[in-house]
Amino acid sequence: MCMAIPSKVVAIDGMTATVECFGRQREASLLLMNETVALGDFLLLQAGGFAFEKEDQEQAEKSLEYLKQVLAEDAAQTPAAISTQSDE
Template sequence: MCLAVPGKVIEINDTKASIEVGNVKREVYVQLVPEVKLGDYVLVHAGCAIEIVDEEEALKTLEILKEFAEDEIC
């Protein structure tokens, strides 16, 4: 199964951006979303931002993923 995860854009450098997912920071490619801006939430799959998403939806998705992770640990 493939999964795209939302992350908040915290820095943009040409064709790459730094995103934050929880406390984790990652560098991703942003060529597929050239209109991305600082503070946007993007869906990330295989190291690439593939879509800009609504902040509210991104936060809901992150909360669900957090719940899944907590259930898996117990």
């Protein structure tokens, strides 16, 4: 199973974007995007770092909040805590 997590565009350099999710940044290829990408957009990424779809901000924030809750519940049930770094 593959799950795409929304990531916010914080920089763009040609066909590569720097995206942020839960306080961590990484590079994402824009080669698969069929529409223009701008700073502040939320993108869904495939494994391998390819952005494939935009997601509107409201839905992205709902998805991230849900994921944060799931991770918190999982962390409460396991000895090793999972940090999302969203509160830093």
